[in-house]
Each structure stands twice: as C-alpha cells, then as structure tokens.
Amino acid sequence: MPSSATHPALEGIRLVVFDLDGTLIDSVPDLAAAVDGALRDMMLPEVGEAAVRDWVGNGSRKLVERALQAVGARGGELDAAHDLFLHHYRLAPCRATQVYPGVRDALEALAARGMRMGLVTNKPTAFIAPILECLDLAHYFSLTLGGDALSTRKPDPAPLLHLAAHLDVAPSACLMVGDSRHDVEAGRRAGFRTLAVPYGYNHGEPVAASGPDVVVESLRELV
C-alpha cells in the first residue's frame, strides 16, 4: 500500500496503469520518421510529424492506414505499407523519442511509495521493451501489454482488466492514466478511476471532453 498520497486522485489507489504514447513519451518524431520511410519506399509523398500527431492511438496499422488515406493511396497497399513501417520503426524506435517533463519524477515518487504500476498501450508489443529500456523506464512496471497482446485493445477494457486481475487488484483500486479518449473510455468501462493529461495525442480534440475524473497538466502534480 502507498504510505502517502498527495493527490486526491490517488486516494485508495493500489495500481496505476499508464498509457505509453502521448502520456509517458513523445514518440511522434520516431513514428513519423517510420511512416515517412514507408511512404518514401512506396514512392508516395511524406506526411510529416504534425499529421502523424493526430493519427496515433489506435495502433500502428491504423496509423499507416490513415497516412495512406491522406496521400490518396489505394487501400490494397496497407499490408505492404505496414510491413515497411514496422521495418523502419524497428531500426529506430527510440532515436528522437523523449520522456515528457514530470514523468520520471512521478514514476520515481510512486515507486518509492510502493505503488504498483502497469502499462497498457495500443502499440505493438515488440516495441514496448526496447523503448522502455532505451529510456530507462522499464523497471517501474510490473506488467506491460501491447495492442496485439489480447484479441481486443483500448477503448475495450479487456487489457486493463487483465492487468488488474493478474496483479490481484480490484478495478475500484486502479487508476488509468492516459492522453486520449480511448484511455478514458477503457478506464471507465473497466471500473477504474481515470486521469488524463492534455499534452498528448487525442485526434486533435481536448481529452477533457471525454470526461476523465481528473485532468492534470503534468504527471508531476500527482506526487
């Protein structure tokens, strides 16, 4: 049990489940480089970081599909484009990706209080460990789940419930922390408390509109 909880959102909470992209890390520079690499390989125009920022959050396949639609490519090219994206992203998943301000302080303080922590991302599982290790964040999490770990992903609550059950924590004692409406919806449907950060990727909409229990400007406010 945490010995103290400075933010009311942590009252009674024993497990904090974090989203990855847009919440803990700004991964768009590397995601955009991989999307543009795939488009270049296919002789298609590049889309750039600003566009990719609005498209992240539903997994890598959806990201590539949105890029293909934006450049007017044929739907039949998705499999090839996604394979090329994975190839480029595998080569450099952590070149320009950065941890957001306040994240390390928050994780460190929560860990020091004995809080259990997990991670649920819609990113493919294969990229989670390399990125967390490269940024020295891996040791904070008891369990991580990628978008391809189960048959459903956020906004479905299944990955959150799986994680809570695996760590033997009741959903009512769990807090979901994310940047998008998928995180808020998954958290609500799982029976978790929900907390959102406004600085990430939410398809160009303010995340507060999806009705999280709490919004904080920086995760540092949590501790």
Ligand SMILES: O=C(O)COP(=O)(O)O
């Ligand atoms: O869609 C993705 O690839 C990443 O999404 P996340 O915000 O769930 O980490």
Ligand SMILES: [Mg+2]
């Ligand atoms: Mg996110």
